[in-house]
Amino acid sequence: MxxxxxxxxxxxxxxxxxxxxxxxxxxxxxxxxxxxxxxxxxxxxxxxxxxxxxxxxxxxxxxxxxxxxxxxxxxxxxxxxxxxxxxxxxxxxxxxxxxxxxxxxxxxxxxxxxxxxxxxxxxxSASSSSATRQQSRLALWRWLVAGFCMMQVMMYAYPAYIAGPGDITPDIEKLLRWASWVLTLPVILFSCGPFFGNALRDLRHRSISMDLPVAIGIAVTFAASTAATFDPAGRWGGEVYFDSLTMFVFFLLTGRWLEHRLREKTAGSLDNLMQRLPQSVERQRLDGSFERVAVRRLQVSDLVRVLPGEAFPADGVIEQGDTLADEALLTGESRPVPRPCGSRVLAASHNLSAAVQVRIDQLGADTQYAQIVALMERASADKPRLALLADRIAKPFLWFVLLSAAGAAAFWWQTDPAKALMAAVAVLIVTCPCALSLATPTAMLTTAGLLSRNGVLVRRLQALEALAEIDTVIFDKTGTLTEARMGLRRVLAREGVTQNDALQMAAALARHSLHPVSRALVAAADERFATSASASMQWADVIERPGLGLESATGSIRFGSARFCGLDMQRQMQRPGCLQVFLADSKGWLARFELDEVGRPDAREAVVALREAGLSVEMLSGDRAAAALAVSVSLGIEHVRGDCTPAAKLEHLRDLQKQGRKVWMIGDGLNDAPVLAGAHVSVAIGSAVPLAQAQSDFVMPGAQLMMLPNLLLQARRTMRIVRQNLWWAAIYNAVCVPMALAGWLPAWLAGLGMALSSLLVIANAARLSRTGPVQANGAWSV
Incomplete structure (x- = not known):
């Protein structure tokens, strides 16, 4: 190559x-x-x-x-x-x-x-997949031929190992050598084709890669053994190495095939992601019937029918039918999501329960799926700091291999030409910079694939290195620890009016407004009266007064602030972090509603897990200090600041960094862009900002906060695996190269060592994909 x-x-x-x-x-x-x-x-x-x-x-x-x-x-x-x-x-x-x-x-x-x-x-594509299958079959045949010939050559070499002096006549010995030479030819001409082909291309383009020293070692060994077969008394001696040659070729092909399979398993998440879109879908004709067309022929505003078990081809709105959708890869939601008529569906999510008709409004690169693919593709081509270092080492290391082999041959030639040959071949084969270069990216790509399957998108692989060293985490409040909506916490009504009646009347007015407070009241009423006929109370001719509230056309009932309702401000007894709105009629105060932000259900559990992982947890919020304090107390966060502008957040972040702290910032991406960009590592929560514009290292569209301790512990585990791989690659080369130089390492064992070195690195990285979810105490479940 x-x-x-x-x-x-x-x-x-x-x-x-x-x-x-x-x-x-x-x-x-x-x-x-x-x-x-x-x-x-x-x-x-x-x-x-x-x-x-x-x-x-x-x-x-x-x-x-x-x-x-x-x-x-x-x-x-x-x-x-x-x-x-x-x-x-x-x-x-x-x-x-x-x-x-x-x-x-x-x-x-x-x-x-x-x-x-x-x-x-x-x-x-079909043609590319077919070509890949053909290449895989050819590689399998090369491996089978090498294995068959190796066993036969070993059978012919075995008598020479056990026979004493004079036990084998010269004619029989010559016959066995000729038979071994004939059986080695298919290995050289067919099984070794990739090594020689790539080495020749290297030479044509004045380049160097791992196949060049391997091809040189194979060619020199075969040439010397052939010379000894035809001229046993020549300067190359009478020793033949057909058994070692076929054995290390077999080991190299075995290692390369297993390495390819393991790399497909560890770094194949992106490939699986890119194959989630269907190839075709049913599109409605002008006469109302449906025809199956290729997805690339779809246009915005087309109406398509998606059958159960099929993936949605684009983003759109369901116009007919109700179903369940699997959106795990896109949002991290592990359970099927109800998608009734009128709701949005996402490209690459799967229709699970019923046929639905979808009006397409976003195609191709405009879909959320395409943005996720773009993020993962960019991350997969990213090179972490340790990988860049390994890349810089790879080329000088190959030159070191060639020079060391030449030095070993020159040293041993003076005393034992036969040993000089095998020492040089062993050096050429045993050294393996592949393990060094694969140590970091393979582990990180495995982690990126695991995280993507659990709703965390990695935008920069380097961030995994930085995340493993984090000691402080800062949360934004609104949209991160809390949802971007309010919830009803308490209802107080005057004597003679029940809480349900008050809520029912307020919700009837609130249905005429899109204000967040109105939506919160309506949601609370819908949840409470979901099965009650009394939930159908309606008001006609409702007037909305911007910044004040709502009132009926006759003015007999009002819903809004205390001043708008004509109430004594003393009745507005504030609780920290609580918003109060009122309902009044012609007799005066009728009810008071207390609302506050809805915390994410797993926020406290995530904070506890992060603290148990050894991090200092802080919260910065642009909201009122009282509201920020109330949320922090409920979640167990000790360090909190409210009334923070984006500039103030960034200033606090830099103060922490000046103290030597390594900071992880978690925000919703809306007004946190400066502090997200300035932190050592950052995560954008939710889908408030388009994925392509998120100024963060990681994106969590599903906003599942318990994935944050997962992410932290997985990054730490990844870096442990990376360090193990780097140590293994360094120790392997430090031990095996001197042994090869000293002539203590036969060629077949050198080939086995080279194959195992890369396999061990990739198999070690593959362990990362078997990690289970984090528990409340921050411990991994495997």
Whole structure:
């Protein structure tokens, strides 16, 4: 697999300028109408929209050197402004100028280096899936041939291991060697095809990757063994290594196949997410009948029929039918959500119970599903700090491998040429920067996939590193710890009037207003009188007085402030954090209603879990100090500030940071943008702000606060896994390289060690996907 070039291609762009692309597949992407399927326009200097950000899938990468090669190939194209590539996820984010280049041009640059680039959505097309299956079958056949030939060669080598001097005649020994040579040929010509093919591309493009030292080791071992077979008395000696050769090729192919499967499992959440949209849906014709059409042919205002078990193709409103929808991946709500006629449904959510007809109002990139996919694609191409360090090490490390192998061969050649050969081969094979480069991104992508399945979207993978070191968490109040609505807490009525009668009359007036207080009264009445006929009381000709309240047309009854109702202000006895409204008739005061904010049901539990996890919990609010204090007391938050402007919140945050505190900010994203951007780590709660505009590291559309301790503990666990992986990769290379240099490591064992090193890193990261939910005491349930 091609990788980082021998010379800095950024300073030699002519060497990487793509040739004219004749491939019709790439040329089709030059149509501007196709760009919106995998790209988003970004404002350029001067306000023009000629800069695009494209999200693509890159096939053929296996290590950090591969991703560096793709990045540099893309950056060498005139018009590509930036490129970010992740080998662990196989994703890339490319920013390019439409005035200077085209998709076929920059997609052709990695193709020339041996990598296939496709729009992320096209990576799951039927043709692409078919090609992937063919490649998987071919890889399986390579592995089977290598395994069969290895067993046969070992059978022919076994007599030489156990036979004493003179037990085997020269003719029999020669026959066994010839048989081993013949059985090794299929391994070299067929099973080793990927290693040699990628190494040749490396040499053509003046690049270096892990396949180059492996191919050199295989070729040298086979050449020396062939020479010993044809000329046992020659300078290469009479030893043959067909058994070691076939064995380490088998181990390498085994490791690569298992690594591919494990990476699909750990980093495949994004792939699963992108396949949730249906391929077709039933759309209504002009005559009222329905026809099945491809989803890409839908338009805004189309009426579609979604059957039970199908996914909704776009955002829209149900015009006929009632159903249950599974929105777990979009909102984090694990239970089916009732969606009656008139309610909104989201693209990629699943219709569970009944056929419904939906009027489409948002398609493609405008849907919430598309915004989530864009966030995850951007995060999957992100490179955390430790991953960037590993990438910088990968290329020098490969040069170290080649130089060490040459040094080992030169050292041992003077005393034992046969040992010199195997020592050099062992060095070439045993060293594995793949484990080092996969240690961080594989673990973080596994965590990102787990979090996305539980309603937390990761916008920047680097934030997982920072979150593991957090010691202080700050909550916004309104919309974060409390819901963006009010609730009725208490009803007081004059003598002779029941609370239910007072609420019933107030709600009848409030139904004529959209004010939050009116909506709270109506909601309380609907909940209390859901099965009572008395809930149908209505008032006609209600007049709303802005800023004051509501009154009947005759003025006989009023609902609103004490002054509007003509009441003595002494009757307005305020409780901290409580809002009071009144109901009055011609006789005067009739009832008083006390309302306050509705706290999120899991807010206190989340605060307790965060405190038990060792964090200092604070709350900053722009609301009145009394209201903020009331909420903080109910939740057990000791440090609270009210009447805070966005600037005051940011100033307090910076004061904490000057004290050396590492701060995690949690807000609703509406007026918290400055403090969210200034914190070490930030989370935007709910859906008040479009996902693409959220100034945060994480987004929680479902606003389930108990996911916050989950997120914290998962980040800490992820970094423990990352450190374990890095230590393993470092210790493995520190131990095995000296053993190979000393000639103590046979080639087959070197191949086994190389395969196991990468597998251990990925299998360790896969443990992150088996984490269960956090309990009230902050402990993980596995």
């Amino acid at each position: 091609p990788a980082a070039p021998f010379m800095d291609i950024a300073s030699h762009p002519a060497a990487w300028t793509p040739e004219p692309v004749e491939n019709a597949r790439l040329a089709a992407f030059d149509d501007p109408e196709e760009w919106t399927a995998f790209s988003q326009s970004r404002p350029a200097s001067g306000g023009s929209n000629t800069v695009w950000e494209s999200r693509v899938a890159v096939q053929g990468m296996h290590c950090a050197a591969c991703s560096l090669a793709v990045e540099r190939a893309l950056m060498a194209v005139d018009g590509v402004l930036s490129a970010q590539v992740s080998a662990a996820s196989g994703r890339a984010i490319v920013v390019w100028s439409a005035a200077r280049t085209s998709p076929s041009a920059w997609m052709g640059a990695p193709l020339a280096a041996g990598y296939s680039v496709l729009p992320a959505s096209d990576a799951f």
